[in-house]
Amino acid sequence: MTNKNAGVLFSVDLMRQIKDRFHYVDFDMRGRRRLFFDNAGGSFRLKTATERHSIIDAIPDCPERIHELALYLQDVQERGTQDVRTVLNALNGTVYASLTASGAMFDMVRAITENIPGKNMVTSVLEHPSSYDAMEMYATRTGKELRVAKSNTMTGGIDVDDVVGLVDENTCLLSVMYASNISGAKIDIEKVVSRARAIKPDLYILVDAVQHAPHGIIDLQKTAVDGINFAPYKFFGCRGSGFSWLSPRAARLPHNKLAGKAQDFWDLGSPTPSQFAVVTEMVDYVCWLGSQFSGASERRALFACGMDRIAQHEQALLFQMLNGGNGVPGLRKIDGLKVFFDHDDLTTRDLIVAITFDGLTDTQAVREYEKRGVIVYERVTTSLYSQRMLDSFGIKGSVRVSPLHCNSTEDISQFLEITRELSLL
Structure with missing residues (x-):
């Protein structure tokens, strides 16, 4: 060694x-x-995350009103939304706030599998149950074959060849995790996306980043996927929320929403500004850490x-x-x-x-x-x-x-x- x-x-x-x-x-x-x-x-x-969460959550005002504190809460939510984009380097698409990252994964898998044609779906044996079970459930419901990439018993991860080798022109969805929460092995998402899209350019791809997000850089400009999630409680924040991002085409797929909302809107019910305030505190902290080594202003x-x-x-x-x-x-x-x-x-x-x-x-x-x-x-x-x-x-x-x-x-x-x-x- x-x-x-x-x-x-x-x-x-x-x-x-x-x-x-x-x-x-x-x-x-x-x-x-x-x-x-x-x-x-x-x-x-x-x-700062727990303190900020408590302060914002104690405010009784509805953020969907027009008075001063309601507008303040709208600003908190907007800043948190932009900071979800900061975490992922997402320039467009839709930010989706949910009760859990697991619930959001089920929602994203359902929207794609029920609306995108194809004969099979591809995932890996190492996926968290929220991803694997969602893939299994909707493969059964839609009559599609579920193809499962094997693990590498030496590295504890998934080899790119084993994932990409299951993708063909009839694959409607590829769902793979960023890193294993048992072994810590990282999956080379950039290679997976590049090689899978070489086989099928319009392939829909979802990534579970809950485990990896607190440990390394995620850059959607390098890994153009259609959906990705993370959980603040594993990322220096608080329990009780999950955040996801969907590409413009994925966000417009039919999904549960109020009829009056925009086609690409995914949140249901009144927003919880304290969830978004926590994300801003998470990003503030990591930016502070970065400022100890960099003179960047962006x-x-x-x-x-x-x-x-x-x-x-x-x-x-x-x-x-x-x-x-x-x-x-x-x-x-x-x-x-x-x-x-x-x-x-x-x-x-x-x-x-x-x-x-x-x-x-x-x-x-x-x-x-x-x-x-x-x-x-x-x-x-x-x-x-x-x-x-x-x-x-x-x-x-x-x-x-x-x-x-x-x-x-x-x-x-x-x-x-x-x-x-x-x-x-």
């Missing part, structure tokens, strides 16, 4: 500032010191710089977790445990590690970690959120470890020390 993928850590001073902007990074709500390494299930919350440029630096810091944490540092051995060097999907190219991985212990079941390991102040999560075949993916890898389960860029090298060293202790049980 080489260190070519070692990443770049934040400075000590910047790391301190970053931690200070989030709730409960080093201590839980009861003041107990802990390592929260379950960010793939819901990330650390920005203090908001998307600062955001992209901030996300790039997040990715570099997380890659450095992943490198340390695998190889060790500060006198502490990495996971690769600890006897009594196995690291799944381990390979050298860390640029193709988000900050998720899947491990299992020789002497503990995955559930037992999670309990032992918690006793020592570490929160991780077991992915096991008894879970509807894990079974299909784990079966494809040929494994029964793993302990998922998912820190965030808010974590430091000291946090990783502490985790490794505790892991070495558990390996001896």
Whole structure:
């Protein structure tokens, strides 16, 4: 193994500032010191996001009125809408705010499969149930064949050839995730889109970006898809909302909407301005981070710089977790445990590690970690959120470890020390 993928850590001073902007990074709500390494299930919350959400949500005024505070709420919503575009680098199309990103995925799959002709649909075995189950349901309802790309048991991801090889001139929809929430493996969406469209230029493509969005740059100008979603609660924001974007042609497909609304309008019911305020706080934070490294003034440029630096810091944490540092051995060097999907190219991985212990079941390991102040999560075949993916890898389960860029090298060293202790049980 080489260190070519070692990443770049934040400075000590910047790391301190970053931690200070989030709730409960080093201590839980009861003041107990802990390592929260379950960010793939819901990330650390920005203090400004939770505060802003509370302030805006407390305003009783309906944003669909004409008085002063109603106009203020309209402005909050408009700024949040533009910041969804900032996250995705989306210049046109429709922003769709929903209760959950999962619900929006079902809506987008339905609109395409019910209205676009074709004999088959293509997805992958690693998809989140909100995507896979939607594809399966509407393939059955519309009488289309569902083609499922296999996983790569070595990388934990999906090979581009295996996805594109299932696409033909009769494919009406391709739906694929940006990164696996079990292995952390990233899918090369740019290559998937380019090669799939070479086979069928007018192919509709959906992307589930919920897992990847907090960890790297998304650029719809490079990956021209027809729908994509993300969830604020995994992206430093709050629970209770999901955001999606649809291309102009996808947004105009028949879908549930009020008759008086524009053909490409997707929101139903009264808007919730606090949802949009949270997105603006998320983008403000990443832009602040970008401003520590760039003199750019344009908001998307600062955001992209901030996300790039997040990715570099997380890659450095992943490198340390695998190889060790500060006198502490990495996971690769600890006897009594196995690291799944381990390979050298860390640029193709988000900050998720899947491990299992020789002497503990995955559930037992999670309990032992918690006793020592570490929160991780077991992915096991008894879970509807894990079974299909784990079966494809040929494994029964793993302990998922998912820190965030808010974590430091000291946090990783502490985790490794505790892991070495558990390996001896």
